[in-house]
Amino acid sequence: MPRIHTAALCQATAETLDRIGDKWTVLVVNVLEEGSLRYNEIHRAIEGISQRMLTLTLKSLERDGLVTRTVYPTIPPRVDYELTELGRNLMVPLRSLHEWAIKHRPAILAARKRFADKERLAGRKSS
Amino acid sequence: MPRIHTAALCQATAETLDRIGDKWTVLVVNVLEEGSLRYNEIHRAIEGISQRMLTLTLKSLERDGLVTRTVYPTIPPRVDYELTELGRNLMVPLRSLHEWAIKHRPAILAARKRFADKERLAGRKSS
């Protein structure tokens, strides 16, 4: 009977990961934790992101109510982005994920190395 | 000065999401929480996964030390998969993510609807 609950857990988690599991979302959320930032400030803060991807990421975050977009109709224009309460809440599981990452990264890297070594051996045998 | 730490947080989290953010990993981890399972048991438990993707997902999990693979050289062959300690630890942030998902899904859906409505209006104006 926990089966159904488990399936539900899986489903909701997978959905969330689908939402935030792309290349840039968590990075954007993360820099926005510092407070309200302008478009180019975010752009400079995240190494390697293209204008296109930043715009898309911000738009999807705004769409889902995770960030607010504030336009100041000045010249030149100015647009501020800020995490909403919902967005700040997301930091909780994100920090949990981060904790796991930091704590277990060495173990993962070690396992990966062991696995690579085993494969090397298997390769030699068959050659 | 929290800047650097923030950047590190972001980096490690992004890396982790890159690891588990694919389409099937969390689903597989999730069913394996129930205990040791055979290949086809997992296959049946996860609706829609192909043999190919199940194999790839399991192999990557094994590579990173998140699951163990045990082969029984019987005929027909039998292979058991089981979460390692490392894999079970992953359930902690996963549950955190799940909690967030359940709690805030309504808010996200509502925001999404509001956004769609606003876009509809914007569309009308310009037509």
Next chain:
DNA sequence: CAGCATCCTGCGTGATACTG
């Protein structure tokens, strides 16, 4: 400054058929 439009490519994924 803060984007949008367009073109292009690689990679993750799916479908199908075959094997020890």
Next chain:
DNA sequence: CAGTATCACGCAGGATGCTG
């Protein structure tokens, strides 16, 4: 049963140029 091999494809994401 527990995979492997091959093909095919969509789409996330990158590069570049243009605009209000």
